[in-house]
Structures are given as C-alpha cells and as structure tokens.
Amino acid sequence: MPNPDLFLVSGGSGGIGGAVCERLGQRGFTPVVGYCSNRPAAESMAARTGGIALELDLTSKSSIVSVCNNLAARETNLAGLVLAGSPPPTPGPFGRITDEDMMRQWQVNVMGPQLLLAGLVRHCFRKTKSGSVVGVLTRAMGTGIGTAASNIGAYVIAKSGLAGVLSALAADYSWLRVRSVSPGYTETPMLSVFDERFLAVQREREPFQTPDEVAQQIVEAALGT
Numbered sequence: 001m002p003n004p005d006l007f008l009v010s011g012g013s014g015g016i017g018g019a020v021c022e023r024l025g026q027r028g029f030t031p032v033v034g035y036c037s038n039r040p041a042a043e044s045m046a047a048r049t050g051g052i053a054l055e056l057d058l059t060s061k062s063s064i065v066s067v068c069n070n071l072a073a074r075e076t077n078l079a080g081l082v083l084a085g086s087p088p089p090t091p092g093p094f095g096r097i098t099d100e101d102m103m104r105q106w107q108v109n110v111m112g113p114q115l116l117l118a119g120l121v122r123h124c125f126r127k128t129k130s131g132s133v134v135g136v137l138t139r140a141m142g143t144g145i146g147t148a149a150s151n152i153g154a155y156v157i158a159k160s161g162l163a164g165v166l167s168a169l170a171a172d173y174s175w176l177r178v179r180s181v182s183p184g185y186t187e188t189p190m191l192s193v194f195d196e197r198f199l200a201v202q203r204e205r206e207p208f209q210t211p212d213e214v215a216q217q218i219v220e221a222a223l224g225t
Contacts, residue, residue, distance in 0.1 A: 005077045007222075008032040008067075008120075010056055010113075011085025013042040015188035016136060019215035020082050025049030027219065029079060034067070036085065058085060058112025059104070068119030078124040080132030080177075080222050083113050083162065088190040089140075089155035097154045105158035114165050121173060132177040132222045135166045136214075139184040179221040183214045 007024045011017035012033035021031035022045075031049045034056030035042035042053040054070060057063040071078050087108055090101045117133065125131035138159045140149035148156045163180065170178035185191070185208045191199060202208070219225075 004028070004030055005079035006030050006032050006052070006071065006074065007080050007082070008034055008054075008056075008071065008078065009082045009084055010034040010058060010116075011036075012051075012082075013038045013045050013053075015084075015190065016183070016186060016211045016214050016218070017082070017084035018045050019211035020084055020218050021045055021049045021051060023212070023215045023219045025051060027223070030076065032071070034085065056085075056116075058116065059107040061115060064112060064116050064119060068116070068123050071120070072123035077128060078120065078131065080134070081117070081120060082218055082222065083133070083135045084218070086136070086155075086159075088193045089152035091151050091193060091195075092153075093151060094153045101154045102157070105154040106161065109158035110161035110165060113162060117165070117169055121169075121176075125173075125176060129175045130177075133166065133169065133179070134218050134222045135162050135180045136218065137163055137180050137182040139182045141182065177222070177224065181214065181217045181221055183209055183217070185209070186211060186214055 007029045009017050009020050009031055012021045012031065013035040021033055024031045031051035033042045033046045033051050033053045035053060036057045045051065046053040054067055055063060056067050085108060087104050140152060140156055141159055142148035166178050166180055169176065184206065185202055187208050187210055
C-alpha cells in the first residue's frame with residue numbers, strides 16, 4: 001500500500017538528491033523537494049515524483065524556519081529528512097582556503113542542518129516520536145587523521161562537521177533513526193569543479209558511482225531495508 005508520508009530532501013532538485021526523490025516516490029512517499037535557487041528544476045522533479053517543491057536555503061534562518069512551519073502545518077506526517085544538498089568543493093591547498101568558501105560550506109553542511117533538524121524535531125518528529133534522518137557525507141573525509149583527500153579542505157572539514165551534527169542528534173534523540181552514507185566520486189555536475197585530467201586518473205582507479213546507486217544506499221539507510 002502506498003505510504004503518503006512526506007520525506008524532505010535538501011538539494012532535491014537534481015544530482016544525488018534528485019535521485020533520492022525519485023526512489024522515495026517509487027516507494028510511495030511524497031518527496032518534499034528542497035531547493036535553494038533552481039525552482040524550475042525542483043518543480044519539475046516534484047511533478048515527476050508526485051512531490052512538493054519547497055524553497056530551502058540552508059544559509060538562511062528565515063528559509064529554514066519557514067520550511068519547518070510549512071511542514072508542521074500539514075496534516076501529513078513527516079517521515080524523514082535526507083541532507084543531500086552541499087556546495088561543490090573548491091580545489092586548492094589547505095593554506096589558501098578562503099573565508100568565503102569555509103563559511104559557505106559550514107553554513108550549508110553544519111549550521112543550517114543543525115537548525116533545520118532542531119526545528120523538525122520540535123515541530124514534526126516529536127509528535128510521533130519517530131523519524132529517519134540520513135546525512136550524505138563523503139569518502140573524501142577518510143577514516144582518520146591523515147587519510148582525507150587533499151586539496152578540498154573546506155569541503156572535508158564541513159562534511160566532518162555534519163558527521164558531528166548527526167552524532168549529537170542521535171545521542172539526544174534515541175527514537176530517531178539517524179544514519180549516514182559516504183559516497184566516493186559520483187557522476188553529478190559537482191565534478192565540473194575538477195580538472196578533467198584529474199578525473200580521468202580517478203576513473204582509471206575506480207569506476208565512479210551514479211546518482212541512482214548512491215540514492216539506493218540512502219533510501220535503504222533511511223528505511224532500514
């Protein structure tokens with residue numbers, strides 16, 4: 001039987017987030033396609049998946065509060081959240097990370113998600129003492145000090161911060177299902193920030209994942225399947 005419950009996806013208008021919306025729609029959920037600026041793409045995704053497009057700018061407190069209030073006012077239950085939206089990395093050495101790059105990565109991957117999660121717990125998830133949260137991290141974080149990918153420092157730092165947000169969330173709300181996935185290189189427009197010669201070398205080492213392959217991992221993590 002189809003499940004009409006809502007499932008919010010940040011960065012849901014395309015890439016990995018879009019593939020997640022498509023898989024959630026196939027599972028009978030109503031995807032809430034969170035978008036920052038590309039409204040036409042979000043509305044097209046919502047129409048294709050039977051979902052809803054909502055502006056969600058994770059750098060804006062007012063946008064986050066508006067989304068929380070919007071979802072809280074609906075009669076349909078919010079089943080979960082997938083944090084798939086992120087600015088692309090800015091390649092360059094650690095010593096040349098700019099304030100602008102660090103702040104944008106931190107806002108979208110750490111500060112915004114923390115505020116969004118706090119609002120959704122308060123206004124949505126707490127009603128049923130249930131919910132599922134999946135954060136999209138990255139294999140570039142490595143497995144310990146000295147193992148992270150080089151030359152994308154702000155991105156790696158912010159994704160590590162998102163891991164901390166998820167850990168703290170799970171510690172405080174044991175009734176939430178909190179998970180993460182850490183994909184490697186994935187065939188999305190985000191790859192355009194890298195030199196093609198670099199990407200060619202990486203593809204020789206290991207095939208890149210498709211957005212749908214990553215989306216399958218995310219949905220399985222979210223639903224426990």
